[in-house]
Amino acid sequence: MTAEISDLTDRARAIFQLVVEGYLESGQPVGSKTLSQDQALDLSPASIRSVLADLESIGLLAAPHTSAGRMPTETGLRLFVDGMMQVAEPTRAERETIQARLGHSGPIEQALEATSSMLSDLSGAAGMVMVPSREPRLAQISLVPLGQGRALAVLVGEDGGIENRVIEIGDTPANVLEQVSNYITARLAGRTLSEATRAVRAEISAGRSALDKASQDLVERGLAVWTEDATQRPVLIVRGQANLLDESALEDLDRVRSLLDDLENKQSVAELLETARDADSTRIFIGSENRLFALSGSSVIASPYRDREGKVVGVLGVIGPTRLNYARVVPMVDFTARSLGKLIG
The missing domain is CATH 3.30.450.40 (GAF domain)
Structure with a gap:
């Protein structure tokens, strides 16, 4: 069962808070001798050790092997952060x-x-x-043949940014690559990639595109290279x-x-x-x-x-x-x- 703030006595709550705050400030376990010097507690080291042992038994504190002091467990830190921490505005x-x-x-x-x-x-x-994730707005897309069934897709954004991708084009001739490049640039300049993709699909599905089936497919794949990459790359x-x-x-x-x-x-x-x-x-x-x-x-x-x-x-x-x-x-x-x-x- 996870301990709650309300489960702790006033004495246990005060000691627990001092241990956590002392640990967060110094990074070191806090011992009963240090705690007994806190005048607000007004408790003997023996009484403090008894409370520390109780807090350890319910999983809020732990005692490292190298120290007689205590430090908060992850459970204890969560309890402190959620129920006791006093947050102040930045200085x-x-x-x-x-x-x-x-x-x-x-x-x-x-x-x-x-x-x-x-x-x-x-x-x-x-x-x-x-x-x-801010999608660039298109200024120009060029498809440059590389040979062996591949082409270099070069995207130029309105902000001047340039990105390159290699795509598979099969045996598509160079003049078709030029036609596709001109189509994208002429019709889709000023749009984001996602907007461009939606516009292409709408035009193709409505039968308004002058491109043949192979070219239509190439346009979609050329745009998809970026839209997929943008969502997968943190x-x-x-x-x-x-x-x-x-x-x-x-x-x-x-x-x-x-x-x-x-x-x-x-x-x-x-x-x-x-x-x-x-x-x-x-x-x-x-x-x-x-x-x-x-x-x-x-x-x-x-x-x-x-x-x-x-x-x-x-x-x-x-x-x-x-x-x-x-x-x-x-x-x-x-x-x-x-x-x-x-x-x-």
Whole structure:
């Protein structure tokens, strides 16, 4: 049975809170001698040890082999975060830092990079930003024959961006490739890829297309190359991995190595962040609560960010050891999400 705040006596609740806050501040287990120095408790070390043992027996605290002190378990951290943590707004200095760094970051791509780095700097952990999937609007598509039944599809966006893909074309002659390129450019310029694909299918199904069946198929496949790729490719910016190699990491290198390996798997990290897209507020994942970081025992604090119309366009957050300063980092992530949203068109 999972313990609830209401299950704890006032004495147990006070001691539990001091242990958790002491651990989150120092990263070290908290002992009865340290707790007995807190005048608000007015308890002997023996009385405190008895309460600590009770809290350990119900799974809220644990005693590492190397220390006589106690530290919160993942269950204890969850209880603290949900029922006891006092969250304050970011300090004025933090707010000014966030707004200044975002305000001088230039194009949105640079703002996202700046956001990830800033979250890392302010939290002392690693910062993460999942980039919104923004489809480019077409300016031109060219199909260039490569030989051996393949062609290079070159997409030029209205923003000047250029992307290339290789597609299979069978024995399609060069003049047909040119016809298809002209068709797409003439009719679909100014549309997004998804809009272009819908328009092509509507024209073909209505019998309005002057292309033959083979050319129609080639147009659809040429556009599909990008639309499929855009949905399957997570764009994730991670900065500050070096922050994870702090002094305490030297005592648990296997955990940190596992965490760094997990961060290399951006597809899985993006999937985890996706679960925070529909959240009303900042979400907290502690240790094994999420499968991806179960082995490394890490925590993730994530918040969706919205454009000016209120639509969720991405997720940002931090990842670090479970002893993150949740009370400080949670409002900081939330404020950053709101500040970034004001920059999104």
